[in-house]
Amino acid sequence: MSIAVLGAGAFGTALAVSLARKGPVTLWARGAEQVHEMAESRENARRLPGVKLPETLTVTSDIETALSAETLLLAMPMQQMAGFLQAHAEALAGKTLVSCAKGIDLATGQGPTGLIRAHVAGARAAVLTGPSFAADIARGLPTALTLACTDHSEELQAELSTPTLRLYRTTDTTGAELGGALKNVYAIAAGTVIGAGLGESARAALMTRSFAEMQRIALALGARPETLSGLSGFGDLVLTCTSAQSRNFRLGRAIGSGEGFDPSITVEGVATAKALDRLARERGIETPIAAMVRALTEEKIGVSEAMQSLLARPLKEE
Template sequence: MSRLTVLGAGAWGTALAVRLAERNRVTLWARDPTRAKAIASARRNERYLPGISLPEAVVVTADPAEAIAGAEAVLVVIPTQHLRAVAERFAALWPSGMPVVICAKGIEAGTLRLPSEILDAVLPGAPLAVLTGPSFAHEVARGLPAALVLACPDEAVRADLRQRLAIDRIRLYGSPDVIGAQLGGAAKNVIAIAAGVVEGGGFGENARAALITRGLAELARLILAEGGRAETASGLAGLGDLILTCTGAASRNHSLGVALGRGEPLDAILAARRGVTEGVATAPALVARARMRGIELPIAEAVADLLAGRASPSDLAERLLGRPPRDE
């Protein structure tokens, strides 16, 4: 039995804490002391994961020192745009050599950094891994089967973490490709917004299938340009997560795209939501990062323009279908 800590008490953080507590002692950290107290008292996180009870093995706290005291590994489940600020709160407390498992997806606005690049700067020397793949929190929390990827360049650390993070009915694959795994998690949210726009705008299933396929091609080009592996794009961190996010009704990014496709304003959509829709901040950052590598991302560019008010849903479809003909 290991001692694990989950930083972030949103839906995914809570789901991971619930399942990991089947074999481990788990501390779940929430940024807001009031929320931490409410979750600890009710033994539920009704705001983000209703109907799921926390096992006795889960301790809930808002105290950073208490959260990581005695931990053997820490899972960071913080939205990417807040990741740096949270990591800085823990930096002085971080035990030497304690591994970090990144469960955030996205690219930091402004710096254009991936989560691993943020944490490498704030927590230098800490072994880094990435847990990603197609996984809706409510299904994982209920014990439904899934398959995920644990990416870590250090084979020994990867093997140790795979053992510590073993969960019944979840197949955990290993990979050395930390960069590719994170790019898959970032890009799929942006492409899912486009897929939702296609659906909400009534452009048909043919158009959505074409968009998802071409989105995968964009992702593969970017992963290779960043030094990642081609297999990552076609695996769970790429294609698998892309399919789920572009088609699953519980996807926040897909549902946001559907609402945009129906003509709803972005500000109103976001104001009505509790959880973070990562693709909104990620779209322009993904485009900017790709341009630094000389890579064209037509779908991501169209989504960034739509979110910035420079294009309409119909413009998005016309721009993608009206591109110059070429061989696939």
């Protein structure tokens, strides 16, 4: 099968590089200037510097060329996905569409597979998610991810696996996409804890209670508990809550320390916190940490107030 990666950010480029080590892959970027730079230098210096693009990787800004592939990896920000799917619905019809985005659509409250099914006729919707940083994948460091698809996905699993990128499959698309989306919210909280100097014990407690919230939300929305305990849930939570490579963690650390943060950097957890808090209120699901993250990112409360609010909650059984 032919493969194209749509989106030449760090993660999309890393996936394209990894897959191109097996065979031909197309990487699509919006800007012709960026494509020209990458084609000339054989490097995505803007997003993934220091990583050479294999000769088997073709870079293009021609969307029609990219959409001719049979399997398309959608490596774009979650809040841009619905518009992209609507704009190219006819060309995408009947294709295998693998979302690499982690988030919840603000306008509809849907995850990526819901958007794919809503906008593209006959598409096979899948999710690729889990604990991974672009630089690790691109450098060929061992990485394991979850591939979620409701149908029999052994063929797709083999197609997208590489010697250093190991995929585990599941049919629980709801659990996989929720795990990948929700952990971003809690990574902001973990970063805030560290930025505010509250200590490692506080971070451990925060991560544990965050995982309880993730499970509570996901199960209420129809996910399977074992999915949240796997790579796309617990695994991704651990990675993003403990590493400064995570943009969500870095934003939280900036909030906690009172430092500025580059507004041009996409931080999916901000929009997800808003969507999640709204969804939880509608469903009557208790999510105090997510609510505090939304309030912090919207500058409605300060770090000290958020901490006191969480610590003052009634004592309960674990």
